[in-house]
Amino acid sequence: MESHRRQPSDQPRALDLRPEWSALLEHRRSSTFDLRALFAAEPARGERMAFPAAGWWVDWSKHLVTDATVRHLRTLANAVDLPGRSAAMFAGERINSTEDRAVLHVALRAPKGVRVVVDGKDVVPEVHAVLDRCAEFAERVRSGTWTGASGRRIRNVVNLGIGGSDLGPAMCVEALGHYAERGMRFRFVSNVDGTHLAVALRDLDPHETLFIVCSKTFTTLETLLNARSARDWLLAGTGGDARAIGRHFVAVSTNAVEVQRFGIDPANMFGFWDWVGGRYSVGSAVGLSLMLAIGPQRFREFLAGYRAMDEHFLEAPFERNAPALLGLLAVWYRNVFGCPTRAVLPYDQYLARFPAYLQQLDMESNGKRVTKDGEPVRWATGPIVWGEPGTNGQHAFFQLLHQGTELVPCDFIAFSRSLEPRGEHHDQLMANCFAQTEALAFGKTADEVRAEGVPEALVGHKTFPGNRPSTTLLAEQLTPHALGALIALYEHQVFVQGVVWGVNSFDQWGVELGKVLAKRIAGELSAAVEPALRHDSSTNALIRRYRQQRKA
Ligand code: G6Q
Numbered sequence: 001m002e003s004h005r006r007q008p009s010d011q012p013r014a015l016d017l018r019p020e021w022s023a024l025l026e027h028r029r030s031s032t033f034d035l036r037a038l039f040a041a042e043p044a045r046g047e048r049m050a051f052p053a054a055g056w057w058v059d060w061s062k063h064l065v066t067d068a069t070v071r072h073l074r075t076l077a078n079a080v081d082l083p084g085r086s087a088a089m090f091a092g093e094r095i096n097s098t099e100d101r102a103v104l105h106v107a108l109r110a111p112k113g114v115r116v117v118v119d120g121k122d123v124v125p126e127v128h129a130v131l132d133r134c135a136e137f138a139e140r141v142r143s144g145t146w147t148g149a150s151g152r153r154i155r156n157v158v159n160l161g162i163g164g165s166d167l168g169p170a171m172c173v174e175a176l177g178h179y180a181e182r183g184m185r186f187r188f189v190s191n192v193d194g195t196h197l198a199v200a201l202r203d204l205d206p207h208e209t210l211f212i213v214c215s216k217t218f219t220t221l222e223t224l225l226n227a228r229s230a231r232d233w234l235l236a237g238t239g240g241d242a243r244a245i246g247r248h249f250v251a252v253s254t255n256a257v258e259v260q261r262f263g264i265d266p267a268n269m270f271g272f273w274d275w276v277g278g279r280y281s282v283g284s285a286v287g288l289s290l291m292l293a294i295g296p297q298r299f300r301e302f303l304a305g306y307r308a309m310d311e312h313f314l315e316a317p318f319e320r321n322a323p324a325l326l327g328l329l330a331v332w333y334r335n336v337f338g339c340p341t342r343a344v345l346p347y348d349q350y351l352a353r354f355p356a357y358l359q360q361l362d363m364e365s366n367g368k369r370v371t372k373d374g375e376p377v378r379w380a381t382g383p384i385v386w387g388e389p390g391t392n393g394q395h396a397f398f399q400l401l402h403q404g405t406e407l408v409p410c411d412f413i414a415f416s417r418s419l420e421p422r423g424e425h426h427d428q429l430m431a432n433c434f435a436q437t438e439a440l441a442f443g444k445t446a447d448e449v450r451a452e453g454v455p456e457a458l459v460g461h462k463t464f465p466g467n468r469p470s471t472t473l474l475a476e477q478l479t480p481h482a483l484g485a486l487i488a489l490y491e492h493q494v495f496v497q498g499v500v501w502g503v504n505s506f507d508q509w510g511v512e513l514g515k516v517l518a519k520r521i522a523g524e525l526s527a528a529v530e531p532a533l534r535h536d537s538s539t540n541a542l543i544r545r546y547r548q549q550r551k552a
Pocket of ligand 1: 163
């Protein structure tokens with residue numbers, strides 16, 4: 001990004017008091033944004049407004065913007081000092097102010113030799129030391145040198161974690177399933193609902209099963225309960241000798257004390273650091289299950305993809321900088337057009353879990369109502385993120401995208417070559433992807449509908465207003481590198497939006513609340529004698545009803 005930093009003087013800090021903000025709103029009021037007209041006026045728009053980024057082709061031509069809009073967005077980005085804020089993150093400054101932490105997921109993919117200093121210490125050698133330990137362990141399990149307690153090869157890996165310790169690895173293991181070791185099965189158990197664990201373990205042989213207890217804090221109720229139940233299941237199935245735990249349980253955590261207390265040998269713990277947020281952690285040891293699935297070499301390619309996008313983000317000029325531009329466009333729709341949601345539509349079955357992953361990344365990061373200074377924001381922040389893989393969504397919610405009353409900006413994510421080529425499937429898939437972006441952008445006018453001979457009474461029903469914006473992200477093939485770059489693109493895009501909105505994208509007090517509340521009620525549900533209930537009348541009555549029915 002261009003680094004002409006604004007003078008730190010005198011600018012009002014609140015977003016809505018900035019002249020650049022008012023100018024952007026005024027630009028919207030005084031301009032029209034009609035995709036039919038814009039493409040007609042500039043036939044080469046689709047080529048000009050597209051560029052490569054770390055192996056991805058980013059087509060942003062079908063957005064409701066003119067060149068003037070982009071100038072306004074760039075000016076705003078500079079006014080909020082986006083280049084300076086990015087530099088601060090990459091330099092390890094404590095930008096997570098409410099937790100007083102650096103935010104350094106970018107250090108996880110820094111090559112050997114690059115220095116990233118936190119509290120006077122270069123963290124990159126440690127990052128590589130853990131990666132190397134993970135790689136050595138993964139090789140041993142994959143080759144069969146590491147066995148279960150009875151000497152049998154590990155064929156099942158069950159990751160026990162939740163939130164950031166689940167969604168990233170679960171999404172990535174599925175996304176890169178094509179490259180996964182075929183002789184091994186990977187399961188992810190997150191829900192405290194015992195059904196999740198029961199279903200995941202039902203057809204597994206404990207002698208051949210390895211559990212990864214994945215928890216940054218190692219205090220998360222759901223994960224520890226699942227881990228204890230998994231330990232019981234293992235011991236019941238392997239003869240009850242507690243020494244089996246050492247061969248069947250490893251941990252990924254920052255909390256060595258609790259790991260040991262659980263009974264896992266610290267030699268079998270893979271660490272990370274408080275400067276890696278849960279939802280940003282799949283490139284750390286949290287990705288151990290992914291490394292077991294695809295092997296260390298491919299995991300390094302995955303990290304190289306992240307790194308390529310990191311460098312692109314740091315270096316590309318605004319108009320060709322995917323995270324910066326798409327982040328500002330997200331602000332444009334959220335705040336200027338008032339769009340409450342955005343859809344993410346991967347046209348690849350392997351990316352089926354990507355929208356769920358992105359929901360956490362985006363909504364946990366930017367679902368904030370106060371600025372970094374603790375002042376209530378006077379502008380909308382993070383949108384609701386949702387989506388499903390194409391073409392399934394087309395037979396469901398696309399109706400609303402085309403003809404509903406909400407404007408929903410969409411990201412289409414696709415690949416030119418399928419990993420599982422089969423007859424005409426991929427051409428059909430891609431035809432649908434491209435056709436949808438075209439139909440959303442250009443619609444079908446009432447006159448075009450009439451010209452098809454449609455009776456007048458149906459013309460309104462069959463008219464598509466168009467002018468519905470989308471980005472198309474196209475890569476050659478779904479490789480570990482492409483996936484890493486895609487994740488980093490969204491990580492940085494989320495960061496960019498947070499910078500504009502002035503919020504801390506790296507804390508999650510709303511999540512912490514849930515962790516505290518449930519503890520109190522759990523005791524009230526299981527107490528032998530009904531305790532004095534001091535909730536509201538609804539909650540009290542529900543607790544009483546539950547206590548009666550659970551005995552049946
Ligand atoms: C992620 C959040 C949250 C977290 C889980 C699990 O950014 O902080 O989703 O990852 O609550 O926490 P532990 O890894 O500590 O178990």
